[in-house]
Amino acid sequence: MSQKQKIKNCPICLNDSFIAIETGVHQCYYCGDEVQTAITCTMGHVVCPVCLDSNFKQRVIRHCKNSKAEDPSVISNVFLSSQLDTKGGTEEYFLITAVLVTAVCNFKKQYPSKELLLEMALNRFNIIPEQLVDQHGASGAALSAGVFYHVISQGQIDESKVWQNSNLLVSRCMDRIARLNTPPCTLRDILLVITICVDFLSETLQINLPFPQRLICQRNQSPYCPKEGCIFLDRSSRYPLFSGILGN
Ligand SMILES: [Zn+2]
Ligand SMILES: [Zn+2]
Numbered sequence: 001m002s003q004k005q006k007i008k009n010c011p012i013c014l015n016d017s018f019i020a021i022e023t024g025v026h027q028c029y030y031c032g033d034e035v036q037t038a039i040t041c042t043m044g045h046v047v048c049p050v051c052l053d054s055n056f057k058q059r060v061i062r063h064c065k066n067s068k069a070e071d072p073s074v075i076s077n078v079f080l081s082s083q084l085d086t087k088g089g090t091e092e093y094f095l096i097t098a099v100l101v102t103a104v105c106n107f108k109k110q111y112p113s114k115e116l117l118l119e120m121a122l123n124r125f126n127i128i129p130e131q132l133v134d135q136h137g138a139s140g141a142a143l144s145a146g147v148f149y150h151v152i153s154q155g156q157i158d159e160s161k162v163w164q165n166s167n168l169l170v171s172r173c174m175d176r177i178a179r180l181n182t183p184p185c186t187l188r189d190i191l192l193v194i195t196i197c198v199d200f201l202s203e204t205l206q207i208n209l210p211f212p213q214r215l216i217c218q219r220n221q222s223p224y225c226p227k228e229g230c231i232f233l234d235r236s237s238r239y240p241l242f243s244g245i246l247g248n
Contacts, residue, residue, distance in 0.1 A: 010041035011052065011059070011085040017042045030078070031062040056086040057094045057125075061118050064102040068111075071210045072103040072194050080187055081218035090133050090140035092186055096193050097121045100148045103209050104201070121151045141189040142173035145197050156205060169200050183226035187217055191232050 028048035
């Protein structure tokens with residue numbers, strides 16, 4: 001076991017204990033690369049050295065580059081079903097941007113342009129001021145949706161339409177998050193905004209991504225979940241809180 005692996009917690013479960021296993025080729029949880037390794041965390045997770053040294057956003061990009069999935073819930077579940085391992089702030093919302101860019105590129109079989117679009121998305125995302133999200137009533141999740149729409153619709157529709165639609169999408173996300181009026185939850189906001197984006201893509205760009213009718217939070221049984229009023233609990237339907245309350 002290298003010194004570096006000794007001092008890092010497993011990014012998947014945040015467990016700090018690594019154990020020796022039989023040396024062999026194992027697949028990295030994040031990027032899918034096959035790595036020769038002799039250690040896993042005690043939960044059996046394998047992370048390649050590059051992903052282990054990467055930050056959350058880099059890991060998301062490494063996964064998205066190799067993913068062929070067209071359903072954004074499948075891509076996001078890799079991260080949402082494990083610990084997010086971020087430094088807090090708005091970082092985790094990059095998942096929304098990257099997952100949706102990836103799903104659209106995969107759906108359109110535009111694999112060669114995916115890497116460039118992900119880099120563009122990261123650059124745009126990185127200039128969202130943290131203070132704007134913390135102190136000005138803006139939702140980082142909603143702004144991440146705006147980044148996604150800008151990147152994916154450039155060259156597809158008129159420039160003025162890109163601007164208008166991005167604002168419509170961000171305002172729709174802000175409105176729905178604000179009206180939930182339940183304890184804040186990052187995972188809920190991520191799932192909600194991805195759901196809204198899937199519908200908005202269909203409405204404005206006629207891109208109909210495969211997406212489950214019932215979206216269930218993979219961590220709704222964890223101590224992290226606020227439970228009370230969560231719209232993505234197991235019992236929930238796709239828009240349980242919206243019918244009769246928020247409309248569409
Ligand atoms: Zn682990
Ligand atoms: Zn990896």
